[in-house]
Amino acid sequence: GENVEQHPSTLSVQEGDSAVIKCTYSDSASNYFPWYKQELGKGPQLIIDIRSNVGEKKDQRIAVTLNKTAKHFSLHITETQPEDSAVYFCALFGNEKLTFGTGTRLTIIP
Amino acid sequence: DGGITQSPKYLFRKEGQNVTLSCEQNLNHDAMYWYRQDPGQGLRLIYYSQIVNDFQKGDIAEGYSVSREKKESFPLTVTSAQKNPTAFYLCASSRTGTPGELFFGEGSRLTVL
Numbered sequence: 001g002e003n004v005e006q007h008p009s010t011l012s013v014q015e016g017d018s019a020v021i022k023c024t025y026s027d028s029a030s031n032y033f034p035w036y037k038q039e040l041g042k043g044p045q046l047i048i049d050i051r052s053n054v055g056e057k058k059d060q061r062i063a064v065t066l067n068k069t070a071k072h073f074s075l076h077i078t079e080t081q082p083e084d085s086a087v088y089f090c091a092l093f094g095n096e097k098l099t100f101g102t103g104t105r106l107t108i109i110p
Numbered sequence: 111d112g113g114i115t116q117s118p119k120y121l122f123r124k125e126g127q128n129v130t131l132s133c134e135q136n137l138n139h140d141a142m143y144w145y146r147q148d149p150g151q152g153l154r155l156i157y158y159s160q161i162v163n164d165f166q167k168g169d170i171a172e173g174y175s176v177s178r179e180k181k182e183s184f185p186l187t188v189t190s191a192q193k194n195p196t197a198f199y200l201c202a203s204s205r206t207g208t209p210g211e212l213f214f215g216e217g218s219r220l221t222v223l
Binding site for chain 1 (some may be wrong): 116143145150151154155168172209210211212214215216
């Protein structure tokens with residue numbers, strides 16, 4: 001199946017600073033790249049997604065960039081706030097299903 | 111409110127027992143999925159179904175079984191053949207066709223004693 005690597009596994013940033021999480025993949029046929037946020041004890045929720053015909057997408061403090069040539073995509077969170085603390089998963093769509101990265105635990109330090 | 115309901119939230123079982131986790135959705139989605147979540151391993155796909163009365167194995171189907179007799183329901187049975195069943199199980203649903211958002215339930219935590 002598809003393989004997606006996510007880094008870093010943990011990330012701590014000062015409140016107000018930016019956070020960046022990166023994922024790399026191997027299947028060039030993948031065409032949909034979502035990011036999910038999971039709060040403690042809950043199921044993941046979609047926060048932003050990007051399709052292969054777009055290089056960047058932004059939604060308020062959150063942005064995703066996609067480099068299809070290099071096969072990587074990244075999540076950028078600016079002006080981080082305490083409520084951004086959670087586990088974030090990248091994913092990609094291929095062969096009729098989503099494959100998830102291993103997750104990044106983001107901690108915002110007040 | 112539309113959404114996905116998983117039950118029970120917490121479940122304990124003894125080794126050698128089968129257990130069934132419930133997943134119901136009222137989003138009118140055709141596709142449903144079961145994922146297993148372990149610390150440091152992300153979400154791994156167990157089974158998925160794109161239409162009633164049809165389902166496919168995911169990446170870690172051994173020791174699990176599912177059924178899809180109704181559009182709204184996709185129960186997962188963790189059998190005694192599953193060697194390491196203690197985990198957090200997540201059910202999700204989505205529309206079929208163009209890939210898009212998965213809607214997740216709140217999960218079921220299974221502990222085998």
